[in-house]
Amino acid sequence: MAKNSTTNHNDQKQRTSNEIRDMEYAVETFSLTKIFSDWWGRDKVYAVDDLNLQVQHNEVFGLLGPNGSGKTTTLKLLLGLLHPTKGKALCLGGDGADPKISARIGFMPEESYLYKYLNARETLDFYGRLFSLPPKVRKMRIEALLDMVGLKAVANRPVGTFSKGMARRIGLAQALINDPDLLILDEPTTGLDPIGTRQIKDLIIQLAKRGKTVLLCSHLLADVEDVCDRIAILYGGKIQSEGKVKDLLLQTNKREITTGYISDTVVEKIKQIVQSEQADCVVTSPMDKLETFFIKTVAAAQQRGLPTSGVVSDATTQISSFLTSQTTKESILDKLVSAPTSQEAPTEPPKTKQVAPVDTSEPTPDEQLLSKLTEQAKSATSKPVVREQEAKTKPVETKADQQEQIKKSILDRLTGRSTPKNRRREKTGKSQGDSSDA
């Protein structure tokens, strides 16, 4: 019986991977239109208007737009939660409401709507059962996911008592329980602290590297900018602008040079050279993103062992140790992805294998930063083994040393040795203030 189902699963996987090759797009809509009409049937609002959207496989696609521009409605149409008035929406080449298709989709709604009397583990178990995952795989994935989102310590608490950020983490975990090919995220980072946001963003990047397709909608521009390959900006239910993030944002008429520390005389020389080209030149020291600064500060506080109110802080530590350290994260994701693979080796898409080595050899700047962070964060985890290792490898001075560094960097910023060059910082500040969306 079990064997039979395995082979079935195998066949299905084989077939679906063939289908994927045949289909050009992971998500495609054909003049998708959704009109909300009033009680008398008169057209009221064009929520989505003649939308033609194409998301390629293995792409992180961001839907942007102000409140009420039709982002969430588009996602709901894709998932079959709403019926289109006109047009068609295809997910992975089929109807998103079809169980065969939805078995390969992970969806995280704009808020985590959870059954509040179930605890975290039961919640994930419930969703795992909906995918009729075999008990072994289910159990393994649940543990891995709980670990990944950092809620293992509170896995037996009813989710009704969770803070918004913790609920979001469970929401993310449930979206990943079936190891989806297509991940649809509605406002993935709202309600999360900057560390959680960072982790989700890293996770999205990691998943994309593993050959998954991610479609997310958000109005937190910084998040979108960091993770998306392509974006579309919606307004009034229509695409106003679409393309690769790099192409859209690249200022071709300007150049930026980043160097190590150089003396003022060299700066003057460079200025002269630039002026001889008849171009303006501004020299400043680059600024950290507020996010990076925040993470540093929190990590420092954790290192000092300051008391915080409970679980979120615990979780943060665990997550950061998790997501930022390349190897640990790999193993978790590997576990998740390879859950069926243990039974069916050949079905693993080759993409992942190709990507993985590149991945480790060339970590992105963010990851470098975060891996630095991990070292600090690790020391704050409750595991005594880790603490021992830290103690061995690092002399006691490091603590004070780092604190000094941080203090210095704070002072640097406070004394205004920087100019308002950092566009990102402005954006982040602005968009984080405005976090509600329809």
Next chain:
Amino acid sequence: MKIAIVFIILLLVLLPVMIVSMPGDGSLKGRLQTFVSYGLSLTSLLLCLLTIVVSIYSLTNDIKQRQIYTVITKPVRRFQLLSGKLLGVILLDVALLLLFSAIIYNITIYTPKFFNAGKAELTSLNNEFFTARAGLTPAEVDVTQEVLDIYNKLEETGQLLPGSSRKELIELLTSRKQLEKRAAAPGHELVWEFNNVKPIDPNQSLFIRFKYDVSINPPDLQVFSRWIVGDDRQVKYGTKIETPIYTFDRKDLIRTFHEIEVPADAVAPDGYLAVGFFNVPLNNTVVIFPPGDKLAVLYKADSFTANFLRAVLLILLRLIFLACLGILAATFLSFPVAILFCLVIFFTGTISGFCLESFDFMSENISGVYSYTLRPLIKLLPQFDKFNPTKFLVPARLLSWPLLAKAAGLMLCIKALLLLLLALLIFSFKEIAKVIV
């Protein structure tokens, strides 16, 4: 669901209080009858309300709180979601019904031990309460031919009443003739024949339940009578007497029910039994057996336990029907409206017999329109009053498996299934997400 806990506690407290506080007519039998009647009715009512609330709440709340977003986008078909909800409610119902019916049953069974009842009282309790008696009523005598003969005779002789149609006259003659068949003048007798009398134990008793009506009230409102019960074919055809024939000389009050206890061995092996009534000339009045409360032969056909079990199953049928109704209402109505809708149907269902009768009566003049419009709709309502378990348990009447099957067929296989299909249809085309722009 706090409401469930409130209901459960309410029942747990009320049931034991009821047996102590409600003496009924004073006798132990009356006390038990009152307890079973009120206990089961209360359990049924509260569980019905609970079922309605839970089935509606579980779906509407999922939609309102949007937990359904993450469930329905998983590989779950919509009918699976609905049947899951339904199954959950039914399981809850089964568990609660088991609990409460077990409590009621045990209290009922053990009460006689606490109330030091006399031997006579215990015997009557066993015969008239802790039993499940099947009742047989004699078939209406077919008088059509006789009536036609009389009519033709009257027509020939020209004695027909002027100004009346043929139909009216026939009706009049029929009712007169039927009355004749139910009446015994002084010195005359009436014989009823019963087939398929099958008492489970020939050593026990069977009962003849009757009520007299009279043409002229006797001075003390009592009627003298002689009843002969047994297999009269032995006498008629002069065969060997194998089963005893019993005779009872009695004096009974008119217009109230009486029961004659007859040893069950009076029944012939093939289930035949004749009951004869002789109107003693002393009475000087015509004794009539009213058509509404027919004479009946009652015999123990099953145990109280089995009857009680079927009564509980009857309640379960009702609960399952209501669960389907609740699910249907939840697919297209919001919580409070759905509750109201279900309650209206529930309460009309409990008086559906009355509704049918009164509408039948009121719409005699527009019967054509009525019978094709309103009547089928009322018929579609559940008939909770027709299949009311206390109606059987209190007079210890047999609630037979075929009757239960009929109730199941009508209530579940037809009506509940229709509701469920309708719910499925609505739900599969429903837009789950709320309209937000």
